[in-house]
Amino acid sequence: MTDATTTHVPAPEAVAEFVGATKRFGDVLAADRIDLRIRRGEFLSFLGPSGCGKTTALRMLAGFESPTEGEVLIDGRDVSAVPAHKRPVNMVFQHYALFPHMTVAQNVGYGLRQRRPRLPKREIELKVAKALATVRLADFGPRRIWEMSGGQQQRVALARAIVNEPKILLLDEPMAALDAKLRGEMQRELLELQRSLGITFVLVTHDQEEALAMSDRICIMGKGRIAQVGTPQELYDRPRSRYVADFVGKANIVSGQITGRQGGLAQAVLGNGVKVVLRDEPGDDRTTTEIAVRPEALGLAARDSAVPAGTAVVPARVTHRTFLGDHTEYLLAADGLGQMQVNVPRQAERALGGHDVGALVHVLWPEGTGLVLAVDD
Amino acid sequence: MTQSRARALLLTPAGLWYAAMLLLPLAVVLIFSFGERSAIGGYAPGFTFEQYANLPARFAAFRNTLTLAPVGTLAALLIAYPLAYFLAVKVSPKWKTMLLVLVIVPFWTSILIRSYAWIFLLGGKGIPALLEVIGLDDVRLLNTPFAVLVGIVYGYLPLMVFPIYVALEKLDKRLLEAAADLGTPPWRAFLQITLPLSMPGVLTGSMLVFILLMGEFLIPAILGGGKVFFVGNALVDLFLQSRNWAFGSAVAVALVVVMLITVGIYTRLVKRFGASRDDVGLM
Amino acid sequence: MKNDNTPISRKAFMEELRRYQKGSVTRRHFLGVTGLGTAAAVMGGAMPGLLPSRARAQDIGDRVVLATWPNYHDAANFDAFTDETGAYTQVNVFGSNEEMLAKIQAGGSGWDVFVPTNYAIPTYVEADLIEPLDLSKIPNFDPASFDPRFADAGTIDGVVYGVPKNWGTTGIAFNSDKTGGVVDSWKAFFDGARDAWDGRVMVHDYQLTTIGNALVYHGFSFNSVDPEELAQAEKLLIDVKPHLYAISSDYQPAMRNGDAWLTMCWTGDGKQMNTDMPEIGFALGKEGGEIWSDYYAIPKDAPHKEAAYALINYLLSPEVNAKEALAHGYPVADSRTNALLPEELLNDPIIYPAAEALSPLEFGAAVTLTDPNRAELMARFKSA
Known part of the structure; x- marks a missing residue:
């Protein structure tokens, strides 16, 4: 919980803040003491599997749920008791929730028409036209919702939300219903939109690639709690737990014994006796720990080839080899460590040669590779 | 066998069914309507427009029907909608089935028996006796248009409740969240989202009730004490009392025409509200 | 059917309903469809399936269909008729002669016996819908014992079409x-x-x-x-x-x-x-x-004519007729029947x-x- 706040004093850079926000549905703890600051203008994603609490967090922000305990602040004001229709946030719903009895333009202008005192009709028309243009649907205003494709409906939903110039735009799995190709396009469009509008975006997704691709920061959640908050890179490079390491990218998790620590590095003996040098987690003084190492950080070499200095080797046998274009994925049975995965870039494999299934190889573990996981879970 | 012959063959049962169940009786009624009443009653063949020229003699029956049918439909709607809304939106799933069954249960009994129960309720020893306790003396409820209205609303309520219930049940609750998210307080969301999207149910229910009311004769006879005279009562009397089948047929044809006009108006309304296609509601 | 003389307030709802169907509503053909018509059939005393085996000397079939007026019979008499002949009586009640005429006119009424009122009989005769009666099959009808005021209308142009029921x-x-x-x-x-x-x-x-x-x-x-x-x-x-x-x-x-x-x-x-x-x-x-006076008559198209004669004859036997009169309270024109009725009934100013x-x-x-x-x-x- 690196980003957790411990004070109720609102942070000026935060457009919204969860302070110990807890939500119970009967016996179910949907959100458990969430502490999080959402920075003005950032693109933040809640990432996690279904039931992890990410949607509950979003709905507390939107006002569809109010926290059982704790507070939700928007612009420094506690909005826990403010109903959804009075909050300066707008949402793009998972299945868009467009009004089927209204045209595209009527959908987009809906929020504007709810303002009291009323906005002039002309102003609404202009804003709607602008919003439609922004999502590249300029000529679609008179269309009926069912005449629009899935991707177009998604953009209508987007226009319907941004036309209100919300303080925060909430996106609930907005791309779940789109096919892969369209999803990539929409991701880019969303990013551009976020940059040009300067609105804070909060996205809920279970798709780690989507979160990695789009977010300034990602809040990974599990079992109602925040597992870790950070930039995509931080999460990838310095996962604090096995849960995070597993969820963001792939990781080999092995257990080891720390034998010494120095200058951000730690010496460790793996379960099979191999000695490796890892990046250390500052302030950690445990001796038994779990170690995460990314498949692409490791190398492969034939048993008889030379090993660079400082690189540890783990004897292993190739069990599966999957060619994936830019890299080849090897699954190995490593002596004393169980199954490991190593990804070898295409280039390296071309230079050094591949390894057949059944081949006996060395997994190369360069110095400073791998990370001591701070949290056991 | 050619494709078109196969098609014709496949359509034959449906065609026969239509002919036997719908067109044949209608044709008989139509033919009768141009005939005459024989001296001792019944039907005498002929070709005359006399029966149609006589239609104004049943103007009052049409007027009564066309007054009470819309009023009854509207009253049923006003009572059914909140009930359907309650069942579809507010009731927990645990109770829903039971409450729905309770709405249907009266339908398992003949409308005659149920209307008869209202005779007791509205008669002097029923509600008026209770009203007397609070000082309202000599309130007459039975055998009034009001009693007929009560009977109509009571008898046709399930027909109104169910289409509306289905429409509301189908309504995507996220649309209401979307409306709230876009700044709409709940009551306005009801008017702007729930009500328009339940219109197909409202129209279906209203049409069902209205059409059936147009042909109603039992409730006016029982609860109206014979003083409230619908087209249905006129038909019963013409066929069973004065045995003027020719004129009765002309009245029946006129009733069918009025119903067709009504259905026509209904269809146009549906087209207008038809904008809400079901599938989009779930998108 | 009102046949037990208990006040209406103490009657069960269904009982109430059964009598209700004799009124304006009964006249609706609709009744038969609502299933309440069957309540009237039950009045006949039994359904065929419930009847004991009926090996009878005189075979008149297993049923007879009677179209009559509300509150106009003693159900026990139909039970007794069934016991005697093996035919159960299916009773349909109507509210007006017009409706009865409409049903017979439409054809296929399925009735064996019906009860037209004096003024309806000429119309039935004119329309050829009514059977001239074979009086040899109604030995219980003794013209001499009937007050002619209430028996004459059954005879038209010397042909007997109806025998008097009540007036x-x-x-x-x-x-x-x-x-x-x-x-x-x-x-x-x-x-x-x-x-x-x-x-x-x-x-x-x-x-x-x-x-x-x-x-x-x-x-x-x-x-x-x-x-x-x-x-x-x-x-x-x-x-x-x-x-x-x-x-x-x-x-x-x-x-x-x-x-x-x-x-x-x-x-x-x-x-x-x-x-x-x-x-x-x-x-x-x-x-x-x-x-007015009502008459038992047989439609031309009656499906069970033998049973029809048997029922009419049975109901006209003075003993049965007296029981009927006690149940429904209508006067009888038959002096043999009146002889069996209690004095106070005969002196009742309502009835006589x-x-x-x-x-x-x-x-x-x-x-x-x-x-x-x-x-x-x-x-x-x-x-x-």
Whole structure:
């Protein structure tokens, strides 16, 4: 919980803040003491599997749920008791929730028409036209919702939300219903939109690639709690737990014994006796720990080839080899460590040669590779 | 066998069914309507427009029907909608089935028996006796248009409740969240989202009730004490009392025409509200 | 069926309903569809499947279908008939001769025995819908013992089409607690309806009696089809209508629970109500009104003619007929039957009114049944 706040004093850079926000549905703890600051203008994603609490967090922000305990602040004001229709946030719903009895333009202008005192009709028309243009649907205003494709409906939903110039735009799995190709396009469009509008975006997704691709920061959640908050890179490079390491990218998790620590590095003996040098987690003084190492950080070499200095080797046998274009994925049975995965870039494999299934190889573990996981879970 | 012959063959049962169940009786009624009443009653063949020229003699029956049918439909709607809304939106799933069954249960009994129960309720020893306790003396409820209205609303309520219930049940609750998210307080969301999207149910229910009311004769006879005279009562009397089948047929044809006009108006309304296609509601 | 003389308030709902179906609603063909028609069939005493095996000496089939009037039989007699012959009686009740005629006219009524009123018989004969009776199959009919006033109408041009069942009158039933005394004139009836008894008066949903008594009010013949006289009757009826409690031939429930204070009333209904509630009296209009006689007859297309004869013969046996009379309270024209009836019944002024009370009454005329103007008048009255 690196980003957790411990004070109720609102942070000026935060457009919204969860302070110990807890939500119970009967016996179910949907959100458990969430502490999080959402920075003005950032693109933040809640990432996690279904039931992890990410949607509950979003709905507390939107006002569809109010926290059982704790507070939700928007612009420094506690909005826990403010109903959804009075909050300066707008949402793009998972299945868009467009009004089927209204045209595209009527959908987009809906929020504007709810303002009291009323906005002039002309102003609404202009804003709607602008919003439609922004999502590249300029000529679609008179269309009926069912005449629009899935991707177009998604953009209508987007226009319907941004036309209100919300303080925060909430996106609930907005791309779940789109096919892969369209999803990539929409991701880019969303990013551009976020940059040009300067609105804070909060996205809920279970798709780690989507979160990695789009977010300034990602809040990974599990079992109602925040597992870790950070930039995509931080999460990838310095996962604090096995849960995070597993969820963001792939990781080999092995257990080891720390034998010494120095200058951000730690010496460790793996379960099979191999000695490796890892990046250390500052302030950690445990001796038994779990170690995460990314498949692409490791190398492969034939048993008889030379090993660079400082690189540890783990004897292993190739069990599966999957060619994936830019890299080849090897699954190995490593002596004393169980199954490991190593990804070898295409280039390296071309230079050094591949390894057949059944081949006996060395997994190369360069110095400073791998990370001591701070949290056991 | 050619494709078109196969098609014709496949359509034959449906065609026969239509002919036997719908067109044949209608044709008989139509033919009768141009005939005459024989001296001792019944039907005498002929070709005359006399029966149609006589239609104004049943103007009052049409007027009564066309007054009470819309009023009854509207009253049923006003009572059914909140009930359907309650069942579809507010009731927990645990109770829903039971409450729905309770709405249907009266339908398992003949409308005659149920209307008869209202005779007791509205008669002097029923509600008026209770009203007397609070000082309202000599309130007459039975055998009034009001009693007929009560009977109509009571008898046709399930027909109104169910289409509306289905429409509301189908309504995507996220649309209401979307409306709230876009700044709409709940009551306005009801008017702007729930009500328009339940219109197909409202129209279906209203049409069902209205059409059936147009042909109603039992409730006016029982609860109206014979003083409230619908087209249905006129038909019963013409066929069973004065045995003027020719004129009765002309009245029946006129009733069918009025119903067709009504259905026509209904269809146009549906087209207008038809904008809400079901599938989009779930998108 | 009202056959146990217990007050209506103590009757079970279904019982109540069964009697209800005899009224205005009964006349709806609809009834048969609602399934309530079967309640009437049950009155026959048994369903065929429930019957014990019936090996009978005389085989008349297993059923006979009777079309009759409300509150007009003793159900026990049908049970006894079934025991005796093996044929169960399926009973259909109707509210008017017009409706009966309409059913027979339409064909396929399936009836074996029906009960036309005097004035309907000529129309049935004219339309060739009624079977000339073979009196040898009705030995219990003894013409000599019947009062000819109530037996003559069954014979037309020397052919016997109907044998007398009962006779009666159409008078005024009044709740003397509310009216403060006897109401015995149509003048008082119609004038009171618009005055002291506003909202408490019922007229039949039946053109013959309702129009007829309105004619009598004006001093015209009960049977008039004169347009001028009918116009005056119509004016009276339309004037009275807003003040009526109901236009319905099912007046017993409303009279018994006190909602209605006066009604046009047939003899037997008057007797039944008077028996249970002495404050309800029955009087004949002194200006006139209807006297009538009903006949057992057989439709031309009766499917079980042997059974029909057997049933008529059975019901006309003086012992059975006396039981019938005790149950329904209508007078019988058969002196053999009357000999079996208790003295107080024979002296009952409701059932057997004094001769001078009867003298101004008229038998309904055949023309009233088929006159289109009276039918239209009734429609205008009901829809006004």
